[in-house]
Amino acid sequence: MKLFKSRKNEAGRPDFDRLPRHIAVIMDGNGRWAKKRGLPRTAGHAAGAEVFRKIATYCKDIGIEYFTVYAFSTENWKRPAEEVEAIMKLLEKFLGEALQDMEKNRVKVKFLGDITALSEDLQKLIAETEEISKKYEGVQVNLCVNYGGRDELVRGVNAWIKEHPGQEITEEVLDNHLYTAGIPEPDLIIRPSGEYRLSNFLMWQSAYSELYFTDVLWPDFTTRDMDEAIIAYQSRDRRYGGIK
Ligand code: IPE
Ligand code: IPE
Ligand code: MG
Numbered sequence: 001m002k003l004f005k006s007r008k009n010e011a012g013r014p015d016f017d018r019l020p021r022h023i024a025v026i027m028d029g030n031g032r033w034a035k036k037r038g039l040p041r042t043a044g045h046a047a048g049a050e051v052f053r054k055i056a057t058y059c060k061d062i063g064i065e066y067f068t069v070y071a072f073s074t075e076n077w078k079r080p081a082e083e084v085e086a087i088m089k090l091l092e093k094f095l096g097e098a099l100q101d102m103e104k105n106r107v108k109v110k111f112l113g114d115i116t117a118l119s120e121d122l123q124k125l126i127a128e129t130e131e132i133s134k135k136y137e138g139v140q141v142n143l144c145v146n147y148g149g150r151d152e153l154v155r156g157v158n159a160w161i162k163e164h165p166g167q168e169i170t171e172e173v174l175d176n177h178l179y180t181a182g183i184p185e186p187d188l189i190i191r192p193s194g195e196y197r198l199s200n201f202l203m204w205q206s207a208y209s210e211l212y213f214t215d216v217l218w219p220d221f222t223t224r225d226m227d228e229a230i231i232a233y234q235s236r237d238r239r240y241g242g243i244k
Contacts, residue, residue, distance in 0.1 A: 014062075014230040020187035022066035023059060023230075024209070026201055027052060029193030029217030036217075042086035047219035049090045058223045060107060060139040066183060067141050068112070070201045074148030088122065091145065095125040102132055108140040109133045112179035113147030114155075142183065149203030152178050180205055188233045192218045192225075210236050 027048055034044030052069060059067040072087055098109060109129050116123070156177035160169050175181065185205045189198070194215040198206060212229045214221075237244065 012227070012231075014227055015234055016062060018234055019063060019230065020210075020233055021064070022068065022184050022186045022188075023064055023226075024068040024070070024186040024189045024202060025055070025218075026070045026189070026191040026195075026199065027218045028070075028191060028195055028199075030219055032193065033217040033219040041083055044219055045083075045087055045090055049094060051219055051221050053094075055221065055223070055226055056107065056139070056141050057105075058226055059141075060105075064139055066186075067139055068144065068183075068186060068202075069142070070144045070147065070199075072113075072145045072147070073200055074114075074146055074151050075200065077146075088118065092122055092125065095122070095129050098129055099125070099132070102129075106136045106138060107133060108136045108138075110140060110142045112142050112144045112152075114151065115145060117146050140183070142180075144179075144201070147179070148200045149198070150200060152180075153204055174204070178204060185209065188212060188229065190214070190226075190229045192216050192221055208238070208240055210238065 030044035030048040031041040032044070033047060034041050037043075052071075056067055056069075071091070076087075077084060098105070098107075111126050111130065115126055118126070153174070156174050157169060159177050160167075160173060180202070185207070186202060186209045189202065189206055189209045190212045191197075192214050194213070196213055202209070210233050212232050214225060214229070216225050
């Protein structure tokens with residue numbers, strides 16, 4: 001008789017020996033979550049930010065290597081100035097707290113996107129957070145801010161043209177000129193809130209990612225929802241164009 005169950009045998013839990021290395025999430029549905037409660041959209045963003053912390057911690061605890069979140073797209077500038085400002089304030093708050101708790105959390109934080117469009121104060125906080133946290137091993141959290149997949153590709157190609165005028169680009173070279181250089185492609189991309197699109201997220205890197213959609217709004221997303229996404233991922237047959 002077995003006295004102890006291994007973690008992977010727990011009913012309804014993912015197989016922790018076969019976890020995706022890299023999970024990416026499009027953190028969507030904050031506005032609708034707030035509207036449902038008669039709250040301003042910004043309250044939804046605040047609630048979403050808390051869920052981000054909780055899920056990032058969960059990823060670290062179960063042993064996910066890379067956790068990437070889409071926090072603000074190149075298209076999100078179209079929103080009312082007050083909403084954009086509130087999102088930037090939340091980012092500032094997050095960075096301030098992340099810097100304070102760095103030793104405790106030991107998470108490597110990296111920003112993907114054109115952060116030069118952000119305030120000087122934010123840019124400084126980002127640089128500091130990236131610099132101090134780069135020594136940590138375990139989970140790496142990538143925050144996509146002012147990120148757009150098309151923008152990333154155009155920038156990558158232009159950088160290459162500048163460095164090597166007249167030379168053709170290769171897939172490998174382009175890969176190394178993206179914000180995600182050195183980061184493995186996402187194995188699993190999760191989009192909550194019932195939308196079935198990528199909205200300019202990781203256009204190049206998602207070529208062979210497994211996609212998972214759920215109606216749950218991001219501020220309602222729990223560790224159980226993450227488990228379900230991982231379980232779904234573990235039932236997929238990744239063929240990469242080959243046969244099995
Ligand atoms: C995602 O939530 C957060 C950002 C895009 C910044 P939304 O603000 O898009 O929420 P919905 O889609 O309006 O519900
Ligand atoms: C995608 O959500 C961007 C982020 C979650 C940061 P959006 O709410 O901006 O996407 P659309 O407009 O529904 O495609
Ligand atoms: Mg949205």
